[in-house]
Amino acid sequence: MPSMPMAHNVKPVKAVPGSEPGIYRLRIELEMHGDWAVKMDIAGKVRDRVVKSMRFQPGS
Numbered sequence: 001m002p003s004m005p006m007a008h009n010v011k012p013v014k015a016v017p018g019s020e021p022g023i024y025r026l027r028i029e030l031e032m033h034g035d036w037a038v039k040m041d042i043a044g045k046v047r048d049r050v051v052k053s054m055r056f057q058p059g060s
């Protein structure tokens, strides 16, 4: 959570293949709603790291 540096310790999880090629599923436990920076490490034939800002709200 960029607005609260060092306040949270979210355990990394591994994504699993979803129902279609290129779709992956995962579940993370966040301690509060708000804007989070989701860091994704991609491994395989191509390796990459993507950081995406995502907003998590009640009911979403």
Ligand SMILES: [Cu+2]
Binding pocket: 001, 004, 007, 008, 032, 034
């Ligand atoms: Cu927070």
